[in-house]
């Protein structure tokens with residue numbers, strides 16, 4: 597077994613070097629041919645390297661069982677918790693690191709009832725139809741298991757750049773539930789909107805099981821996906837969109853736009 601591992605490791609190492617060498621050779625040749633035009637060179641480099649990087653990522657997933665070993669080190673898995681700060685995105689952005697961050701009394705990983713201590717921040721985007729913001733997300737760390745927790749303001753969704761209200765608005769417009777009255781300057785692209793609608797439709801079963809368990813509510817049995825989606829949009833709004841998504845997340849359900 598060890599022998600095979602050795603062979604495999606060497607194989608990966610040399611084939612990576614070989615791929616890299618090939619790319620480098622082509623890039624040099626092409627840049628000479630085109631007279632080393634900077635923008636062209638950069639885009640080409642990016643494009644040329646992307647299959648190589650994808651191969652690297654695949655290798656890491658197969659070999660280490662996780663996506664990026666430098667980010668997810670052992671004992672440092674991050675979970676996301678929602679928190680309602682009671683303010684809008686603009687105020688949250690303006691307050692920066694001075695926001696009223698909550699005190700986490702219990703670790704979501706190991707359930708230890710010992711307050712988690714603050715463990716820095718990371719920056720991310722929050723896009724709205726009227727402007728975009730860079731905001732700070734606070735991170736906590738458990739003293740017992742050393743794992744981390746990030747606290748996401750409830751106006752955002754994990755891994756989505758647009759705010760929940762922006763996504764919600766365009767999905768409703770796309771399904772014909774509201775009229776697109778004001779053409780805001782920074783709306784998601786047409787493809788982006790279709791992507792959100794598809795994601796929402798794909799997660800209807802998750803909504804179905806959460807509502808059945810929480811309120812004994814069962815969605816309509818209609819074939820048309822659009823009708824079902826519209827019904828669930830109304831039901832979510834009746835129960836409070838933000839609180840339902842927070843509760844779903846806390847109960848281990850996927851949120852309505854999750855992958």
Ligand SMILES: [Zn+2]
Pocket residue numbers: 703704705706707708738739740741742743
């Ligand atoms: Zn813990």
